[in-house]
Amino acid sequence: xxxxxxxxxxYEAKKPSYFATPSPQLIHALHTALSQxxxxxxxxxxxxxxxxxxxxxxxxxxxxxxxxxxxxxxxxHGMTAVYLPETVKATDLLPKLAKSGVVFAGGIHKEIAxxxxxxxxxxVSVTDPARSDIDKAIDALKNGLADxxxxxx
Numbered sequence: 001x002x003x004x005x006x007x008x009x010x011y012e013a014k015k016p017s018y019f020a021t022p023s024p025q026l027i028h029a030l031h032t033a034l035s036q037x038x039x040x041x042x043x044x045x046x047x048x049x050x051x052x053x054x055x056x057x058x059x060x061x062x063x064x065x066x067x068x069x070x071x072x073x074x075x076x077h078g079m080t081a082v083y084l085p086e087t088v089k090a091t092d093l094l095p096k097l098a099k100s101g102v103v104f105a106g107g108i109h110k111e112i113a114x115x116x117x118x119x120x121x122x123x124v125s126v127t128d129p130a131r132s133d134i135d136k137a138i139d140a141l142k143n144g145l146a147d148x149x150x151x152x153x
Contacts, residue, residue, distance in 0.1 A: 045127060046077075048126055048127055049077045049078060049121075049122060049126055049127075050077050052077075052121055052126045052134055053075075053076070053077040053078070053080070053121060055134065055138075056080050056119060056121055056134065056138065057075065057080060059138045059141075059142075060080060060082050060119075060141075063141070063142065063145065063152060064085075064152035064153055065082050065083060065084075065085070066082075066083050067080060067081060067082060067083065068081035068082070068083060068107075068109070068112070068116050069081060077122075078120065078121060078122035079118055079119065079120050079121065079122070080118070080119045080121065081107070081116050081117075081118050081119075082116055082117055082118075082119060082141075083115055083116045084115060084116060084117060085145070085150045087148070087149060087150060088145060088148045088149070088150050089114070089148075090106045090107065090114060090116070090117050092148050093117065093144050093145065093148055094106060094117065096140075096143075096144035096147050096148065097137075097140050097141065097144045100136070100139075100140035100143065100144065101136070101140075102136060102137045102140040102141075104117045104118060104119055104120075104137075104141075105117065105118040105120065106118070119137065119141070121134060121137070
């Protein structure tokens with residue numbers, strides 16, 4: 001790491017240099033986040049994410065939808081990318097979900113972005129048993145698809 005003296009000498013010599021002190025707020029935020037994460041063994045946290053992920057993936061399949069990652073070994077436990085029915089556009093579905101108080105994200109893969117949405121399921125929405133975020137999101141997806149005219153074949 002460069003010291004202030006070297007940075008100043010480089011500045012005077014018109015040599016680019018960089019020196020920064022980490023933000024105290026970020027250090028405190030990191031400490032708080034890690035303290036919360038480590039209140040239980042990580043194995044429990046990972047298992048909870050897997051269980052919730054399985055629940056979501058089952059709900060997606062029950063709706064007659066498929067995932068972008070077709071192979072279960074390639075599917076994440078913190079996000080599910082769901083192909084939309086051909087009759088439903090993300091630009092129609094996402095605002096309906098937002099009106100339900102649920103935020104999904106549009107696709108980002110340049111070749112298929114318009115064909116899928118991303119359902120994030122991680123952190124406090126998964127690990128806090130007092131929250132109903134996941135059930136609310138699944139219900140919003142069902143209702144949003146129905147509002148867009150989708151019916152499971």
